[in-house]
Amino acid sequence: MTDKPSVLFVCVHNAGRSQMAAGWLRHLASDTIEVRSAGSEPADQINPVAVEAMREVGIDITGQTPARLTWDTARASDVIITMGCGDACPVFPGKRYEDWKLTDPAGQPLDVVRQVRDDIRHRIVELLASIRTNR
Template sequence: MTAVPTASVLFVCIHNAGRSQMAAGFLTHLAGDRVEVRSAGSAPGDQVNPSAVAAMAELGIDISDQRPKILTTEAVQASDYVITMGCGDACPYFPGKKYLDWKLDDPAGQGVEAVRPIRDEIKGLIEGLIAEIDAQAAAGQES
């Protein structure tokens, strides 16, 4: 029996090729089916950044099958959390959603060595997000 996700998270960056893909990969890997995960970009690229794929593979997380997707209003409306990573005003706003803006360097055009610190920063942010989602789910079950 599959658990019902306790939250839905949308990661948004411009090209949906690096930061948002790594974040989605971490959240899927670390939270499993407890959280519904989406990612999108305001101007999606042609492919996921090969350096991001390689950096994630070093940690045993395969994002090589992912493809950049266009940001849609529907994806934002269907998400509890909308986490932006440098998309600025291109991200639509809907009341009732929790918006977080993670200031992360853009891995575009960078080698794996430059992507590793970004990857590691994203992992820490994801671990904090999971703790927040779990705490909210626990609080919701108590009421």
């Protein structure tokens, strides 16, 4: 990893899980980690229920836009966290990969999205500790 490690969160639409994960990591790591997110089939906008769930914990993800996953983005990342993107997620030797099994918040009520948000926060805390330990 470089002086400033980079983490890429990937899900299908880049509108819920990956955006919430990126929001948590930006919030908890400040500017010590480069945070990226992308989707294999990006949506037109971030899931408004995910926006609301994150707003409840003081994190604003409204300025983010779903982005298409590119090989260059994946290749330039130190850690790649996948969340249900299947075969669309590229694999590069020497990268750290984790596949997080999370409920897709698309079409879910706020109570379910809150649970996903809280699960993601827990995983981000563990990820951050692991990255800091391995530096």
